[in-house]
Amino acid sequence: MSQQGPILIVSHRESHALAALADVKTFPMIEAGWPEAADAIARLNPAAVIASDIGGNESALSRLAQQTAKAAPYLPLIALDPGAALPPTALPFTRTSQNPQRLVSRLNAALRVRSLHATLLRRLPNNRASVSMPTGDPLDDATILLLGRGGSYPALSVALGERMGVIGALSIEIAARHLNARELDGIVIGDGFTPRVVDAFLTVLSEDSRFRHLPVVAANGSGLAANYDLPNLEIVADDPPVVAAHACPLIRQQAFEARIIRALKSIDVGGLLDPRTGLLTREAFARDFETAVVDTQTRGSGLSVVRIFFARGEVTERMRLDAARILSRLMRRMDFATLDETGAIVVVFPETDLRNAHGIGRRLASVLKHTMYNAKREQRLDPQVALATLMPGDTASSVISRLHSEAHRAAS
Incomplete structure (x- = not known):
């Protein structure tokens, strides 16, 4: 993927995931310490920011998240093993010691959204139909699928439902029906399913190009493999509020991408399509x-x-x-x-x-x-x-x- 700038690494030391990123040799990488990170973003105009060694730097991470959220085009901020201290616009990347090569896929997925946003910003001034993008938080019109039938399901439903639309599914069969009938901005898998069932579901998602880039957050990773071809898969075995906090940034990115795609389609047809709905104006x-x-x-x-x-x-x-x-x-x-x-x-x-x-x-x-x-x-x-x-x-x-x-x- 073409780069519009370097990848800025904010860290005090090299981790397994960052080493895997360096091994690919696809991305120009520049390192900066936490005290210099904000200035480096302003000077270098990076294509993405990856933050590591977050312990003790939570407030600095929050300031970086605010800074990157204002950037245009979209500037992804990926936080490695952030724990509970995750700003709402920072993409989580957990379990970095297990299959650290996943970071390359996560970064590519985020850069794809950045590239789409750059395309839209380039085309908006030249579009004669006055197509515009909604300006609110993408979570405001995001809808996700929540699978589960265990004890955490009600708490997950509340934690997620406070921030976005939630459609519940008590079985994999119902989930498949929703996936085939409508667009979704993410999937959260609660408890109540055996590891074998969840593994089969994740495998099906990874093999279908329609769903491969969807954010998928599993609240229980026991017995799951680490090599699914799902760049936005997160396993967060924690309390429902923490699961929701880790899911929200990934879902926000997906909803933002959906907004961009609808706006580009509207521009392609001369503004005849409403970018909010995909139907005719x-x-x-x-x-x-x-x-x-x-x-x-x-x-x-x-x-x-x-x-x-x-x-x-x-x-x-x-x-x-x-x-x-x-x-x-x-x-x-x-x-x-x-x-x-x-x-x-x-x-x-x-x-x-x-x-x-x-x-x-x-x-x-x-x-x-x-x-x-x-x-x-x-x-x-x-x-x-x-x-x-x-x-x-x-x-x-x-x-x-x-x-x-x-x-x-x-x-x-």
Whole structure:
């Protein structure tokens, strides 16, 4: 991977992991002691910072984390064996004495995010569609999968749920369903599974390119191998708050990468996609829908529209965005959709009659019901579906008006 600067090593002595990094001879490395670290970052503009010998330097590590968090493009800070003293933006790397070569993979994964961010920053000034990145903490719209059925599961759920969206899975089969149905920003594995089951699950993740770079944090590493091809795997056998503290920086990085990818896709198509959802912007949807209606009327073919909404319970903005992102993965290539001003998802099915559209809409609603993030776990999610089909003499506005009327009747 091309480097935009050296790797800054902050340490008083060489560790096994740092020696493994030096052996690769891919990265230009510069060493600095803890007192000089902040000045070295300002002078050298490194591509990444790796901090070792953290014991006794916790406050200095916290200041480094604040400094690197303000850098652009993204400047990863990796803390080796940080213990409980881990700043929220510092990536943990534990068990450095076991398979220290993992640090090379961890660093490459972080540098990949930096490279993507640099690409986005380079393209933003030249994009004519005024695509912008959300400015809040990426954890605000991160969603993770929590596996477990043991005693630590409730505490892990609370510790993680205070900072991000959490979807629970009591079995590997349920976890697989979520992984295939939606995008996730990380996986946390609690107790309740045998080492053999966890080993098989990690092996499957490492063999699938869709999941290989996901952050995976295992709260119990007993009996696990150390050579999974998972660059962001961490084994943290500690209390739930410490597990959550180690998981958060890795999940934040993954959520940040997802934001960048959505923004780049939006730029690629001239700003037609909403970088928050991956669906069409409302303006682009209105233009495409009007064109589709005229084309369908001319050819005499079919066209149906589905509106998926939540009439019951409290649905937060994060939940609506989560539903939209799930739906963006499930639609056929010919379909297009948007998140409207009421928070409902409107999907257009070209070449589809009302009966087939009804079946597709119900299946989409069912997937949302069972896979989307729910801020209140005791609240039952019940997506409602309203349908309208193109009739002779219809216009785009008349179809949308009829769709809203159907939605009002479905909700009452």
